[in-house]
Amino acid sequence: MERLDLKNFHFKCLLCGNCCYNVLHKVETTEYAYDYQGNLTQNPELSVAIPYTELPTLKRNIHQQYNLDLRVHPQEAFFMKNFRIGFIYMYQMGVKKKKFCMFYDIHQRKCKIYRARPSACRSFPLIFNPDNISLPTIEWACTGIENEIRRQFPAMKDGQVFEIDNIELASSFLDEFLLFILNNEFMLSLAHLIVSNLEFLFLDKEITPEKINNYELKDFSQFFTWAQLHIKNQKIRILLNEVRRSYDQLQLETYNKRKSWKSHPNKIQIPIKIWKL
Ligand code: SF4
Ligand code: SF4
Numbered sequence: 001m002e003r004l005d006l007k008n009f010h011f012k013c014l015l016c017g018n019c020c021y022n023v024l025h026k027v028e029t030t031e032y033a034y035d036y037q038g039n040l041t042q043n044p045e046l047s048v049a050i051p052y053t054e055l056p057t058l059k060r061n062i063h064q065q066y067n068l069d070l071r072v073h074p075q076e077a078f079f080m081k082n083f084r085i086g087f088i089y090m091y092q093m094g095v096k097k098k099k100f101c102m103f104y105d106i107h108q109r110k111c112k113i114y115r116a117r118p119s120a121c122r123s124f125p126l127i128f129n130p131d132n133i134s135l136p137t138i139e140w141a142c143t144g145i146e147n148e149i150r151r152q153f154p155a156m157k158d159g160q161v162f163e164i165d166n167i168e169l170a171s172s173f174l175d176e177f178l179l180f181i182l183n184n185e186f187m188l189s190l191a192h193l194i195v196s197n198l199e200f201l202f203l204d205k206e207i208t209p210e211k212i213n214n215y216e217l218k219d220f221s222q223f224f225t226w227a228q229l230h231i232k233n234q235k236i237r238i239l240l241n242e243v244r245r246s247y248d249q250l251q252l253e254t255y256n257k258r259k260s261w262k263s264h265p266n267k268i269q270i271p272i273k274i275w276k277l
Contacts, residue, residue: 001163002153002161006168006169014147015110016109017111018143019121019125019139020121021104021106047093048118048120049091049120049128050118050120051089052088052090052091052251053254054254055072055091065113065115066113072094073094074088074212075207076089077089077204077217081202083230084214084216086204086215086217086218087217087218089191122176123136123179124142125138125139125142126180127139128184135166136169136180138169185250185254190247198243224240
């Protein structure tokens, strides 16, 4: 397999909007279904994912800076065994009828909320890697990436597969990489910790309409208010309180880190922390 040299990578975002338009367009070809009118039928795999920790500030920023409302749908949730109830920890942004991001201006070919856009857009072309959740991978559909591949491999054929080195990936896309880690902090740490420790909660990565019919789905705070009223088992109550404390703490930390976006809307400064590669 050809190896892509990321040390000498010259990525340049072309502001082509492919990530806001064509990448979302790919939804059509996946097995997932979505009616593009804001009604969830089944979650598309490809869209802009928004973690629970980012949602409140994102909503507020978009409203304050652009006077627009953010519409989201549940993407991933924790469900409670035996209680038929769950809470969402990952949302997905609304997609327009014509299958592109709700904030993409198709005439001007640009993002309508650029200064307030979600962190998943800021860390693009790095995307979640289902084969290795602790490290992102590159979205090959990005035109800037494709141009660079063509530069390095002029004889590239359609469908050719490339190997990448993760350490090179992190250093070549440092800003995007740090943002990706911040954006997925919950997924990378708490979610797995919760799943492995709390047998009564299970993580669901595919929220189907059937599941929504069978389970009551709440947002994070509503869920815990409900739990306080309805769960009598002391052990479960204590464990749920721990989950809530960890979530609240993470949300606060995430919010504090994101405050730097106000003064550096396009270049985000995040305190570097050590992570394992
Ligand atoms: S597809 Fe790539 S090059 Fe085009 S706007 Fe998105 S990040 Fe930039
Ligand atoms: S929010 Fe803006 S940058 Fe993100 S996908 Fe939508 S149009 Fe593109």
